[in-house]
Amino acid sequence: MRLNVNPNRMELMKLKNRLAMARRGHKLLKDKLDALVQDFIKVVRENRTLRRDIEAEIIKAFEAQNKASLMLSEEDKELVTTLTQQKIVLHVTTRHITGVKVPHFDVHLEGNPYSYSLVTTPAELDEALSSFFQVLPLMIKLAEAEKAIELLAVEIQKTRRRVNSLEYVLIPNLEETIKYINLKLDELARSSVTRIMRIKR
Amino acid sequence: MIIDGLTIAYLGSALAIGLAGIGSAIGVGIAGEAGAGVLTEDPGKFGTVLILQALPGTQGIYGLLSGFYVMIKLGLLGGSPVTVSVLQGVQILFACLPVAIVCWFSAIAQGKTAAASIGMIARRPEETGKAIILPAMVETYAILSLLATILLLNTIKLG
Amino acid sequence: MTTIQEKPVATQNTAYAYLVGRIRMLERGVLNGRILESALKVEDVEQVVRIISELPYLSEALQNIPKAPAPLDDALMSHFWETLKEVGRQKLGKNLSLFFQYSFDFNDIKLIIKRHLAKKASGREYPGTFDWKKVSHFVSGETGEHLSDVYRRAIEETLAVYESTHHVQIVELVLDRVYLQEVMNMAEISESPVIKNWLIAFFMFTFFRSAFRAKYQESKFELYRTIYFKNPYLSLEDLSDIITGPDEKIGEVLVHSGMKNILLGEGEYRNDPYYLAEIEKNMDNYLMRFIRPYRTLTFGPEPVFGFLYAKSIDIKNLRILLHGKYFGIGENELRNKLRECYYE
Numbered sequence: 189m190r191l192n193v194n195p196n197r198m199e200l201m202k203l204k205n206r207l208a209m210a211r212r213g214h215k216l217l218k219d220k221l222d223a224l225v226q227d228f229i230k231v232v233r234e235n236r237t238l239r240r241d242i243e244a245e246i247i248k249a250f251e252a253q254n255k256a257s258l259m260l261s262e263e264d265k266e267l268v269t270t271l272t273q274q275k276i277v278l279h280v281t282t283r284h285i286t287g288v289k290v291p292h293f294d295v296h297l298e299g300n301p302y303s304y305s306l307v308t309t310p311a312e313l314d315e316a317l318s319s320f321f322q323v324l325p326l327m328i329k330l331a332e333a334e335k336a337i338e339l340l341a342v343e344i345q346k347t348r349r350r351v352n353s354l355e356y357v358l359i360p361n362l363e364e365t366i367k368y369i370n371l372k373l374d375e376l377a378r379s380s381v382t383r384i385m386r387i388k389r
Numbered sequence: 390m391i392i393d394g395l396t397i398a399y400l401g402s403a404l405a406i407g408l409a410g411i412g413s414a415i416g417v418g419i420a421g422e423a424g425a426g427v428l429t430e431d432p433g434k435f436g437t438v439l440i441l442q443a444l445p446g447t448q449g450i451y452g453l454l455s456g457f458y459v460m461i462k463l464g465l466l467g468g469s470p471v472t473v474s475v476l477q478g479v480q481i482l483f484a485c486l487p488v489a490i491v492c493w494f495s496a497i498a499q500g501k502t503a504a505a506s507i508g509m510i511a512r513r514p515e516e517t518g519k520a521i522i523l524p525a526m527v528e529t530y531a532i533l534s535l536l537a538t539i540l541l542l543n544t545i546k547l548g
Numbered sequence: 549m550t551t552i553q554e555k556p557v558a559t560q561n562t563a564y565a566y567l568v569g570r571i572r573m574l575e576r577g578v579l580n581g582r583i584l585e586s587a588l589k590v591e592d593v594e595q596v597v598r599i600i601s602e603l604p605y606l607s608e609a610l611q612n613i614p615k616a617p618a619p620l621d622d623a624l625m626s627h628f629w630e631t632l633k634e635v636g637r638q639k640l641g642k643n644l645s646l647f648f649q650y651s652f653d654f655n656d657i658k659l660i661i662k663r664h665l666a667k668k669a670s671g672r673e674y675p676g677t678f679d680w681k682k683v684s685h686f687v688s689g690e691t692g693e694h695l696s697d698v699y700r701r702a703i704e705e706t707l708a709v710y711e712s713t714h715h716v717q718i719v720e721l722v723l724d725r726v727y728l729q730e731v732m733n734m735a736e737i738s739e740s741p742v743i744k745n746w747l748i749a750f751f752m753f754t755f756f757r758s759a760f761r762a763k764y765q766e767s768k769f770e771l772y773r774t775i776y777f778k779n780p781y782l783s784l785e786d787l788s789d790i791i792t793g794p795d796e797k798i799g800e801v802l803v804h805s806g807m808k809n810i811l812l813g814e815g816e817y818r819n820d821p822y823y824l825a826e827i828e829k830n831m832d833n834y835l836m837r838f839i840r841p842y843r844t845l846t847f848g849p850e851p852v853f854g855f856l857y858a859k860s861i862d863i864k865n866l867r868i869l870l871h872g873k874y875f876g877i878g879e880n881e882l883r884n885k886l887r888e889c890y891y892e
Contacts, residue, residue: 257875258877263656266671270662273716300767303717306721306761307728311821419562424569426571429569501847511575
């Protein structure tokens with residue numbers, strides 16, 4: 189689509205500058221997009237292996253929990269869960285991946301996780317608890333990776349939209365307008381030449 | 390002499406009735422307790438439990454029988470009392486001892502067996518026949534003692 | 549070395565005839581190996597319930613209960629509790645059911661104290677010999693409430709110790725100690741040498757178990773010793789050897805107390821929860837084999853006590869079966885976990 193401008197040399201100069209700028213921006217954004225996609229693929233790959241590991245761990249933990257609950261009455265279950273003294277400390281910082289801010293979690297478990305009776309609970313409960321405490325930091329790590337993927341995806345989408353709008357809208361429009369102004373100017377030049385020729389005659 | 394033959398014969402009769410009665414009472418009591426336990430859970434078993442509980446009661450009857458036999462022999466139940474020498478009195482006393490002692494102990498033993506059998510019919514109602522035979526075996530010795538007492542009493546000839 | 553390895557002589561007390569007679573009827577509701585085996589074969593919880601409903605008493609307990617693990621478990625627990633109460637109502641049965649009732653009571657007290665410390669509003673109540681409201685009031689400071697001396701002292705001590713250490717596990721350790729003290733007292737006054745030795749075996753097993761668990765949990769020994777009290781059967785040194793010593797040392801301690809083959813079989817000790825679970829099963833099975841020969845007796849407290857223990861193991865087995873089927877755990881794994889039955 190042609191831009192709505194006056195076809196004169198002044199505008200032509202302006203438009204040419206804008207076109208050069210748009211081309212440069214387009215190139216830069218395209219580079220950024222490539223870098224983002226590369227990072228994205230890397231993070232997704234990491235996430236996939238992490239996820240597989242965690243899923244295996246979680247399945248193990250739930251199996252251990254099921255086995256423990258074979259031996260626990262309803263009252264025992266309430267006893268085990270009513271009062272615990274382990275604290276989970278979560279530190280949140282941010283880091284940058286290709287200019288994108290993503291959160292980073294540091295998790296610490298403090299205190300003794302075993303706060304139930306040594307006598308009335310089954311040994312399987314220890315296994316269930318310790319496997320869940322192994323899974324928890326991994327799950328937080330997974331959450332971090334998933335969030336990074338989400339943020340990267342949003343950024344990629346945004347950048348791609350910009351690249352596309354430059355590539356398919358702004359640059360063609362500018363080119364068309366410049367072509368139009370050139371034509372107009374040429375026509376003006378030609379009509380003035382004919383006018384001068386007429387006057388000379 | 391203060392103790393005459395008749396008194397000693399009374400003692401024999403009393404022992405036969407008394408000891409056998411005590412034994413039966415204990416035996417029936419034990420079986421009854423076990424029976425009550427079973428009936429608390431299942432009153433429908435009253436018939437079989439009653440039979441088993443009654444089994445140790447027979448010893449008391451044997452004792453009573455022997456005691457009466459002595460009384461009849463002494464002519465205390467109708468007829469004229471016979472004279473009994475001290476020696477004959479002691480003989481009657483000893484003749485009464487088998488039924489007195491055997492029935493005393495066998496009734497208790499039978500009571501315990503009956504209690505065990507009541508436990509058995511509680512768990513296995515289909516085995517009632519066997520459960521009744523087991524305590525009934527103890528009865529044999531009570532009957533034998535009764536037989537011995539009667540035979541012994543028969544050998545004593547009172548004037 | 550303790551006396552529990554010897555075969556004690558039963559009392560043959562005819563005063564128990566009534567109770568034993570009743571137990572004979574109730575025993576028809578005890579699980580046996582055949583029923584367990586067929587329950588293992590089926591697919592889901594509903595079919596398991598159908599199979600165990602063959603048994604009298606159990607079928608009544610499970611009538612009209614939703615076929616999910618939690619309500620079934622509650623129904624079984626209250627069934628066991630009712631049985632205990634029935635036996636405990638008799639003069640002679642009182643001391644026999646007390647042992648089992650204590651485990652309920654102490655769990656209840658623990659829960660009440662924990663709820664109090666966690667500042668939770670009181671939730672549902674579980675079976676116990678006392679009035680929950682009274683105990684809750686007592687725990688929250690109204691010392692005027694009437695409570696039996698054992699519980700009163702136990703609660704006061706627990707709260708005091710928690711106040712000074714602020715360690716949650718100590719609540720459990722102190723109450724477990726009081727419970728074990730009661731078990732030992734029961735063993736001391738038991739008229740039957742069989743039950744006495746059984747209780748001592750239970751008592752020693754419990755201490756060993758707690759020590760194995762403390763070793764796995766890497767508890768501090770200072771914390772663990774809260775559960776210990778001086779007794780003639782196990783010394784604190786033996787337990788500290790188990791907790792702080794190397795794995796090989798455990799074999800020695802067990803040989804010394806005559807328990808090696810009972811607990812470990814032929815194997816060596818491994819510090820692994822699933823291995824500990826295996827040991828726990830061995831303990832239950834040993835206690836069952838210990839009391840089982842006395843089930844044929846007609847007189848004396850032994851068959852009554854044996855029945856109650858059988859019932860408690862039944863509850864365990866049923867829980868394993870019902871939850872196991874619910875979670876879809878394999879047949880062989882479940883069979884591995886099941887305890888031995890009173891009747892084969």
